[in-house]
Amino acid sequence: MSDKGITPREKNYSQWYLDIIERAELAENSSVRGCMVIKPYGYAIWEKIQEGLDRMIKESGAKNVYFPLFIPKSFLSKEASHIKGFAKECAVVTHHRLRDTEDGKGVEVDPESKLEEELIIRPTSETIMYDTFSRWITSWRDLPLKINQWANIVRWEKRTRPFLRTTEFLWQEGHTVHLTHKESKEEVLDRLNMYVEFGRQYLAMDMYFGKKSDSEKFAGAVDTYGVEAMMQDGKALQFGTSHDLGQNFSKVFHIQYADKKGELKYPWQTSWGVSTRMIGALVMTHSDDDGLVLPPSIAPIKVVIVPIFKDSNREKVLRYTKDVYKEVSKKVEDVEIDERDFVSVGFKFNEWEKKGVPIRIEIGEKEMNEGSLVVVRRDTLERKSIKFGNASDEVISLLEQIQNSLYEKSKELLVSKTHRVKNYEEFKELFEKNKGFALAYWCGSEECEENIKYETKATTRCLHREGKSISGECIYCKNKSTEEWIFGKSY
């Protein structure tokens, strides 16, 4: 990581995002409001994430499903606090047909085609799924029900930000239904831990996680738990949530089952999700001034081999390159050879660095004669020469080292930018200067939380050390408090 500490904001995202996404400019003179085009390389990263996470989700017992994109408006009117959170920021389908304009040069909405009941483009699928659940679930034998959906959703946010908050985004949403609250609460925490585990293992990111405050929780949830990561600029990025829905939805959607005694009961529900925002988090955690740095676990290309040749030795070098490729591929997946002869070697080096490929192998006349190869790691740009015979072992162990060292760095950043503050003065100073996370007691009153937000722009991220018997005084009102919270400025 460079000590310049350049943030994506200063760079306006372009340097880091260019290979992954671009702003959608599909219509003339307008971009499709806050939407992004995900380029092949960016989508390949998403596929890696899907692959890893989907495996974990299935291990939890959830099965993949697909529900409709359209939600009848009436469904969203059922859960009162749920509407509050979403109803205002949704895309609404009101008509179903276009007709030619009178001048014949275009099309317009046919007023005759007005829908009797408007359809909402899903901002999340609780309502449409739970309506169906009410028919799926009739007996205690049907529980627990665990399903997951990979889908796109639309939230008409007032302000969008590339990758971190786009109008349309891809995500995974899991929904489970349980016999008891004890069981559903366990599920909520299990899935939260699954996200943390995934973040650490695959994304090489460390993070805090825990219960959110009432003001930050999901509309319609009893409790929301979140995963909070720290970006290089010290700002917080929430990249996953897990909700304890209690019986709030089962009651309004009439999900009922007959228990062993034949009595009708409302089950307990959870929902949990992560989105393409994860890629944003990944980029903003590891990248440096030279471009992306991808952890090997989710890099679409783990190793790129760049042969260095002239017209005179081209065939020989390429033949040796293929041998190296075969040797390395014995134990490593996603290896590519960059054989292009219309760009210079320097150009290639730079290009693969920008794309964050974890390991680059350089092979030229010299290596061919020595039976060696040069290996360069992206995270440290350290280069070394290794013997052909050791290639696949060396590369695989280097990939592991990169993965570990990225995680360690992320952990270090998280720890070094987290400060336990004693009083409000220290608290304010922290957010004026360094940013990062503050650990502080909070009494739980919404008033204190709001004042803090107003005065410092820092918000509660999540509860720290839940369940520990600790006590101190609220950072704002100085009343007694038994809860320590993580505060941060958030994206």
Place this chain on the structure above:
RNA sequence: CGGGGAGUAGUUCAGAUGGCUAGAACGCUGCGUUUGGGACGCAGAGGUCGCAGGUUCAAGUCCUGUCUCCCCGACCA
């Protein structure tokens, strides 16, 4: 919805007090020379200056209207 800024080539932008054939860099195409850290030379393609009116002999430039985008807030993963 409030507060700022901007619409000129594929991209980033320059075009001062109106002036004649609208520019640069990067990118793109062709040819040649190159290739161990973003190559170079030459030749080319590419623009009704966001849109609609108006003022003027003359508008990218001035006026009016309008649309759109970007940044900062409120909302949020």
